[in-house]
Amino acid sequence: AQSVTQPDIHITVSEGASLELRCNYSYGATPYLFWYVQSPGQGLQLLLKYFSGDTLVQGIKGFEAEFKRSQSSFNLRKPSVHWSDAAEYFCAVGPTTGTASKLTFGTGTRLQVTL
Amino acid sequence: GAGVSQTPSNKVTEKGKYVELRCDPISGHTALYWYRQSLGQGPEFLIYFQGTGAADDSGLPNDRFFAVRPEGSVSTLKIQRTERGDSAVYLCASSSSGRYNEQFFGPGTRLTVL
Numbered sequence: 158a159q160s161v162t163q164p165d166i167h168i169t170v171s172e173g174a175s176l177e178l179r180c181n182y183s184y185g186a187t188p189y190l191f192w193y194v195q196s197p198g199q200g201l202q203l204l205l206k207y208f209s210g211d212t213l214v215q216g217i218k219g220f221e222a223e224f225k226r227s228q229s230s231f232n233l234r235k236p237s238v239h240w241s242d243a244a245e246y247f248c249a250v251g252p253t254t255g256t257a258s259k260l261t262f263g264t265g266t267r268l269q270v271t272l
Numbered sequence: 273g274a275g276v277s278q279t280p281s282n283k284v285t286e287k288g289k290y291v292e293l294r295c296d297p298i299s300g301h302t303a304l305y306w307y308r309q310s311l312g313q314g315p316e317f318l319i320y321f322q323g324t325g326a327a328d329d330s331g332l333p334n335d336r337f338f339a340v341r342p343e344g345s346v347s348t349l350k351i352q353r354t355e356r357g358d359s360a361v362y363l364c365a366s367s368s369s370g371r372y373n374e375q376f377f378g379p380g381t382r383l384t385v386l
Contacts, residue, residue, distance in 0.1 A: 159374065161314075193377075200276065201315070201363070201378035247314050258367070258375070259328060262314030 159184040159250050161263035169269040178233040178266050180248030188250040190231040191260065192222055196244040203232050204246075207231065218242070243270045274298070276378035278364050285354055287358045293349040293381045297366030304347050305375060306339055307363040315363055319346060322369075354385045 160183045170176055182188060190207040205216025212224040222233045231248060245267050249260040285291050297304050303339040307315035317331040321341045329339070336354075341347040351358055359380055361382050365375040 162300070198379065201365075202373050202377070202381050203346070206374075249314070256302070258373075259317040259320055260307075260375070261317065264312065264314050 158187060159252065159261050160259045161248050161250055161261055163246075163248055163263035166264070167267045167269065169271060170238050171271050173237050176235045176238045176242070176268070178246050178248075178265060178268070180231045180233065181229050182231065182248070182250045183229065184250055184252075186253060187224075187226060187254060188270065190222075190224060191249040191251065192216065192220070192231075192233050193247045193249060193262075194218075194244050195265075196213050201247065204233070217245075238268075238270055240270045241272060243268055276364055276366050276376050278362075278378040278381050279332040280381060282384075283383045284386065286386050287354060289354050289385075291351050291354055291383065292343060293351075293362050293383070294310055295347045295349070295364030295366075295378060297345065297347070297364070298376055299345075300368065301366035301376075302344065302369045303367045303373070303375075305367075306340060306347070306349050307365065309361045309363055309380070311360070318349070343383065351383075354383075356385050359385045 162181045192204040195201045206221045207214050207224050238250045247262045247265045247266045249262045279294045304321040306318040309315045317340050320328040324344045336352045339349045361380040363380045365377045367373040367375045
């Protein structure tokens, strides 16, 4: 069965500092990988996704993520955090077979940004 | 344009009661998903519709949970004999046809079972 681990429940960074959120997955092969952000009162929003090809993917809002097969990781990064980035971030995997694009999410990392 | 909408935004019910949660997907989206998000957890897949049919209901926890999408648009998640453990935020997402097209999520319905 596929699973996702986000080891950091809560992270605090200063505005302007760099950010890295960790994500490790368990899957029989290379899954499809996603990062979503959830702001209070808002629906989940897709930041970026990885299917194949270049292991460094660019997303919206200045985020990027790097797929590392050897480490089964898909960490999210941003070079300079803005106060508006404070939110909950979820890593998710999806199976590469079957008809349903159902996602398996991690437990999330809550990002707090200090001014 | 309008995004995915879910009604009600909050629902409080008593143990043993029946509830219905509604999802209005983005117009034209053929795929519709239901997820459940418990406190401190990530969303958990419940069921997936392609058009009117439930293509994958493997995430429904038991037979108290049922979902329909009779006309291939609006979907209703139905929970019978609610239990306190059903308390969670129920999320709906829709996407256009094609595998792994972006899923657009609604704001969710917060269900509280007393």
